Amino acid sequence: MTEASARLERLCIDTIRALAIDMVQNANSGHPGLPLGAAPVGYLLFARTLKHNPANPRWPDRDRFVLSAGHGSALLYSLLHLTGYDLPLDELKRFRQWGSETPGHPEFGDTPGVEVTTGPLGQGLAASVGMAIAERHLAARFNRPRHAVVDHRTYVLAGDGDLMEGVAHEAASLAGHLRLGRLVCFYDSNHISLAGATALAFTDDVKRVFEGYGWHVQSVQDGNDLAALARATDAAKAAADRPSLVVIRSEIGYASPKQGTFGVHGSPLGVEQVKATKRALGYPSEEPFFLPEQAVTCLRGAVSRGKAAEADWRSRFEAYKRDHPDLAAEFERVMRGELPAGWDADIPAFSASDKPIATRAAGGRVESAIAARVPELVGGSADLNPSTDTAIKGAGDFESPEFSPPDRQGAVGGEWSYAGRNLHYGVREHAMAAISSGLALHAGVIPFAATFFTFSDYMRPAIRLAALMRLHVVYVFTHDSIGLGEDGPTHQPVEQAAALRAIPRLTVIRPADANETAGAWRVAMTHRDGPVALVLTRQALPVLAVKGDVAHGGYVLADGEGRPDVLLIATGSEVSLALEARAILAERGLRARVVSLPSWSLFDAQPREYRDSVLPPDVLARVAIEAGVPLGWERYVGPAGAVVGIENRFGASAPLKVVMEHYGFTAANVAQRAIEVVEGLAARLAALGLRKA
Ligand SMILES: Cc1ncc(C[n+]2csc(CCOP(=O)(O)OP(=O)(O)O)c2C)c(N)n1
Numbered sequence: 001m002t003e004a005s006a007r008l009e010r011l012c013i014d015t016i017r018a019l020a021i022d023m024v025q026n027a028n029s030g031h032p033g034l035p036l037g038a039a040p041v042g043y044l045l046f047a048r049t050l051k052h053n054p055a056n057p058r059w060p061d062r063d064r065f066v067l068s069a070g071h072g073s074a075l076l077y078s079l080l081h082l083t084g085y086d087l088p089l090d091e092l093k094r095f096r097q098w099g100s101e102t103p104g105h106p107e108f109g110d111t112p113g114v115e116v117t118t119g120p121l122g123q124g125l126a127a128s129v130g131m132a133i134a135e136r137h138l139a140a141r142f143n144r145p146r147h148a149v150v151d152h153r154t155y156v157l158a159g160d161g162d163l164m165e166g167v168a169h170e171a172a173s174l175a176g177h178l179r180l181g182r183l184v185c186f187y188d189s190n191h192i193s194l195a196g197a198t199a200l201a202f203t204d205d206v207k208r209v210f211e212g213y214g215w216h217v218q219s220v221q222d223g224n225d226l227a228a229l230a231r232a233t234d235a236a237k238a239a240a241d242r243p244s245l246v247v248i249r250s251e252i253g254y255a256s257p258k259q260g261t262f263g264v265h266g267s268p269l270g271v272e273q274v275k276a277t278k279r280a281l282g283y284p285s286e287e288p289f290f291l292p293e294q295a296v297t298c299l300r301g302a303v304s305r306g307k308a309a310e311a312d313w314r315s316r317f318e319a320y321k322r323d324h325p326d327l328a329a330e331f332e333r334v335m336r337g338e339l340p341a342g343w344d345a346d347i348p349a350f351s352a353s354d355k356p357i358a359t360r361a362a363g364g365r366v367e368s369a370i371a372a373r374v375p376e377l378v379g380g381s382a383d384l385n386p387s388t389d390t391a392i393k394g395a396g397d398f399e400s401p402e403f404s405p406p407d408r409q410g411a412v413g414g415e416w417s418y419a420g421r422n423l424h425y426g427v428r429e430h431a432m433a434a435i436s437s438g439l440a441l442h443a444g445v446i447p448f449a450a451t452f453f454t455f456s457d458y459m460r461p462a463i464r465l466a467a468l469m470r471l472h473v474v475y476v477f478t479h480d481s482i483g484l485g486e487d488g489p490t491h492q493p494v495e496q497a498a499a500l501r502a503i504p505r506l507t508v509i510r511p512a513d514a515n516e517t518a519g520a521w522r523v524a525m526t527h528r529d530g531p532v533a534l535v536l537t538r539q540a541l542p543v544l545a546v547k548g549d550v551a552h553g554g555y556v557l558a559d560g561e562g563r564p565d566v567l568l569i570a571t572g573s574e575v576s577l578a579l580e581a582r583a584i585l586a587e588r589g590l591r592a593r594v595v596s597l598p599s600w601s602l603f604d605a606q607p608r609e610y611r612d613s614v615l616p617p618d619v620l621a622r623v624a625i626e627a628g629v630p631l632g633w634e635r636y637v638g639p640a641g642a643v644v645g646i647e648n649r650f651g652a653s654a655p656l657k658v659v660m661e662h663y664g665f666t667a668a669n670v671a672q673r674a675i676e677v678v679e680g681l682a683a684r685l686a687a688l689g690l691r692k693a
């Protein structure tokens with residue numbers, strides 16, 4: 001490298017830095033520390049390493065880049081703008097402002113080139129493992145001799161905070177086990193985090209930890225040493241049998257007066273310090289948003305290189321198409337996220353004369369029927385395959401083909417390779433959820449993730465992000481209530497349904513029987529505005545004569561002639577109970593309507609006319625029945641209604657029937673509560689002189 005080109009590279013890096021700190025200063029908000037320290041690796045990635053096309057950020061075979069340290073968003077926006085993505089300088093000037101394409105932390109869908117929403121530390125690194133899994137899986141499925149149409153890498157930039165988070169370690173451990181050689185993580189090790197020196201709380205030997213996980217680990221002593229960074233990158237790419245970690249010793253807030261201090265992590269430098277930083281860098285101007293032409297031209301070189309890279313891939317894809325037309329069409333279909341024709345043709349219908357069946361078991365049968373026709377459905381559980389009934393039989397285990405364990409108990413069977421569709425997450429729920437997001441973000445697969453409903457708590461931060469990103473992920477939660485019995489309160493969810501329903505854009509469905517479970521899976525496959533959580537029972541439930549559509553969220557399951565005296569509204573296993581209570585009420589001369597309400601959010605999205613037809617506004621006597629906290633049910637039962645729920649206590653360890661009885665989930669109790677509501681309402685109306693007592 002000539003001295004002139006080295007100087008130009010330095011200018012490019014300083015331009016990235018200057019632009020990032022100008023954004024933060026202009027917004028008077030944001031994080032200047034990481035961009036100043038990590039600009040060289042950012043430059044190396046975007047200008048030299050990444051196979052990307054700024055003109056088409058959705059090109060299927062692009063390398064993925066994940067900024068796991070999402071607070072460094074100014075660095076990412078600076079890189080995207082300067083390398084020619086459709087992110088104008090004006091948007092950078094609107095950093096962190098209402099409606100801009102440059103939100104405080106990177107948000108998937110808001111900004112061209114942002115592959116994943118990050119900010120909650122650890123999530124990006126974990127999601128990147130999902131992207132790397134998707135790449136290997138699709139490569140195994142679609143590549144053919146002489147035709148490598150899926151052939152890219154996933155690069156991550158992570159900080160100290162990411163590496164302190166548990167989810168990152170769950171994911172890193174799995175990535176090592178799976179030998180994901182296409183995953184390269186740069187660790188910006190600046191020894192500083194938000195509140196001080198990392199030494200206050202974090203003195204791990206990261207190198208040994210990651211080596212222990214089966215990663216290839218290198219160190220770069222000086223984050224400004226581009227040659228060393230480039231060598232390490234090459235070595236990381238060459239280590240094809242393991243994921244790679246490159247530990248980069250960098251200086252937070254490099255060149256600023258606050259370099260190396262936690263004060264530069266997350267506060268604007270101030271106008272004078274911004275100028276001082278530019279002077280220290282030897283930057284050609286102190287003018288805000290000044291961009292040296294030479295540097296811009298150099299960085300924009302990514303555009304022509306990117307176009308050429310994509311064109312090369314497209315011509316290779318044409319050749320693939322000629323040799324393998326069906327596979328090519330299939331690849332294009334899965335990448336579009338379109339279901340195959342007839343995907344639902346084998347979904348079983350259950351009959352009311354069938355034996356009672358747990359919705360987890362029905363879910364397993366439905367999932368199998370779908371999986372046989374939808375090869376892009378992939379997923380697994382956190383060591384609960386036998387309990388959640390989610391293994392795709394015969395579809396193979398997703399494992400490194402080189403890995404030959406001494407014991408394969410519990411393997412699903414079929415191919416043992418990256419073509420396998422069953423992911424064994426081990427007991428790593430949080431990473432499972434984050435990895436599922438990465439799988440969905442990559443595109444080409446529809447991921448599902450299964451565990452016990454209580455342990456959805458372990459997944460919640462990643463579920464929330466999946467909902468924020470509107471990802472197509474299916475969560476299968478079994479053992480959905482105190483109805484699981486003997487395992488007791490640690491395993492019995494009580495507040496989880498309410499907690500998950502509170503997440504915007506997450507569709508929670510708690511089906512009442514096998515047929516509703518089939519309907520729930522239909523929604524899970526077709527819903528395109530966020531993830532879907534299926535909440536299923538361990539215990540057997542009678543098969544009902546279901547007349548409604550789960551996609552409507554709720555419907556009238558049982559009704560009589562004329563206006564009902566009382567509405568019994570229930571979800572899941574409590575729907576059968578409502579039906580039994582209805583029979584008791586009929587003996588007492590009361591007409592009860594049973595409404596099955598498997599999904600609040602789907603129901604709430606229906607036109608008012610439909611909702612009113614199911615829950616007539618003039619019927620004020622209403623009882624909701626759900627084996628969970630009553631929180632939220634008031635919106636359906638109103639001020640005169642009641643909830644048969646579980647309030648202010650946990651479950652208990654005992655056989656199912658005993659627990660259910662102690663908690664009031666009996667037809668007799670539900671009927672009694674309904675009578676109380678009807679009588680209470682009548683008394684109040686009478687007191688108001690509106691009706692005879
Ligand atoms: C889960 C989570 N916890 C806390 C935070 C708040 N937070 C943002 S950045 C940060 C420190 C990150 O340190 P590091 O990764 O070393 O970044 P640096 O200070 O070096 O830029 C913290 C605690 C967060 N974003 N996510």
Ligand SMILES: [Mg+2]
Nearest residue numbers: 160190192193
């Ligand atoms: Mg740090």
